Amino acid sequence: MPAGEKEIALMICDRSFDADGSLLYPSIDSSLAGHLGVSHEYMGGVLGDVMLVNGAPWPRLEVFNTRYRLRILNASNARNLELSLEPSPKDGPVLLQIGSDGGLLEKPVPHRSLPIAPAEKFDIIVDFSQYNIGTSITLRNKQATDNGADIMRFDVVRREKDDSSIPEKLSDFERSDPHDAVTTRLFDFSYGPWTGSSLSRFLCSVAEDPAPRSKEACRHDISSSSHNAP
Structure with missing residues (x-):
């Protein structure tokens, strides 16, 4: 390449x-x-x-x-x-x-x-x-x-001679089977004003703590019409 x-x-x-x-x-x-x-x-x-x-x-x-x-x-x-x-x-x-x-x-x-x-x-x-x-x-x-x-x-x-090439196959990776998930998590994203507690408390909090190498499925729901919601 x-x-x-x-x-x-x-x-x-x-x-x-x-x-x-x-x-x-x-x-x-x-x-x-x-x-x-x-x-x-x-x-x-x-x-x-x-x-x-x-x-x-x-x-x-x-x-x-x-x-x-x-x-x-x-x-x-x-x-x-x-x-x-x-x-x-x-x-x-x-x-x-x-x-x-x-x-x-x-x-x-x-x-x-x-x-x-x-x-x-x-x-x-x-x-x-x-x-x-x-x-x-x-x-x-x-x-x-x-x-x-x-x-x-x-x-x-x-003009210049081009010795580069693009491989038809770029990488190998293991595809995950959603049926192997042992846990399903729902994340609901919305848009609203910041109303109280400190920003540092929000940034330092941990929402979920899955076990290492565990298989989980995550679903993201966006309940905001704002274009800058996640």
Whole structure:
């Protein structure tokens, strides 16, 4: 698989900036000494108006007409991404997923576009040999209609021999049989205000303590219409 200079980590996030270039965040108390939280209109999640990749706004990367491995993290506070390339190649997949938060997949999965929620990581292959030299390709967020639509640009500048290959089988792992579970746990997620006890007490508490190497089934119910519920 592509390696070395053709294996690139991309940390994508959206941020807003004040006139002096400092980060702008709609906190109720910017000193953080008094009342914490954000103003009411941002309770559903704070969206920035500048897209950053590895800390740079709307960057440009020169690439060869070969395969590249892109390790992508959505580091946004609340912005969901649906990544696509424009123009899309005429032949073959736009984005070939080979891994996720859990490591390599069992086999590559092709995507025309790839949804990535905040804090998710994806490992993908992009084959720039499907483009002519001199082509500029924009990595875009299809879900955005504001300044968050364009993320970065790839410029195909030179031909180069590509010795990389993508295996049809990427990894082996044991699949769990849900019928082997000895315990079933239900987790109910909802959305509401913080109303009393200290945050440290909440963060330090242990909800469940399963035995090591035990097999359990977990069901997650989301009883909130808020988009930022787990």
